[in-house]
Amino acid sequence: MIITHFGLTCFRIQNSGVAILIDPFDKKTGLDLPRMQNDVILKTQDLPDKFASEKSFTIASPGEYEIKDIFVSGMPSAGDQDNGVIYLIQTEGITLAHLGLTKNTKFTEAQKEMLEGVDILMIPVGGGESLTPKQAAEVVNELEPRVVIPMYYHLPKLKIKLESIDTFKKEVGAKSEKVDKFKINKKDLPQDETKLVIIEPS
DSSP states (O other), rough: OOOEOOOOOOEEEEESOEEEEEEOOGGGSSSOOOOOOOEEEEEESSOOOTTTTTTTTEEEESSEEEEOOOEEEEEEEEOTTOOOEEEEEEETEEEEEESSSOOOOOOOOOHHHHHOOEEEEEOOOOTTOOHHHHHHHHHHHHHHHHHEESOOOTTTTTTSOOOOHHHHHHHOOOOEEEEESSEEEEGGSSSOOOOOHHHHHH
16 A cells, blocks of 8 residues: 655555545645546545546545445544544555544544544644644544554645644654655554654655
């Protein structure tokens, strides 16, 4: 599996047969998103239908979906200020969770059950419309994923004011590595500790 980050909450997940794009954004953000063909588009918020085509299947609401050998479960964020969707993606024996733009630090029992044992957690860490670095660290400590991939933090060209990734790194205190793209197999997942992986936005 290969995970690419484009900034904000936007990622592309590729396995041997399927490409999933999560939360494509608009140029108004100050960032550019390269054109690409994707099999599935996941939207955690009411975002523009960028990159949607007849060949791509768009998911923008809670429910359970199966695309080839990928299983996607969506559940409402259910925070006081949230109207978004949390997605759980299962592929190649790995479970990924994308929390979207949430400010919610207290999960419902159903959400806890859904997120229990997650391998890779994509979590907003820059404040603004999402979790602050401290809140994000609290969520990481509660969920105890094997890998944490932060999102929604300050980038040089970004027009949205967010906190720096360094603030979150200090709060979470886990070992970190910086990569251009994150390549991972189930056998390579950390076993005894949580690893922080910062994917440099493409």
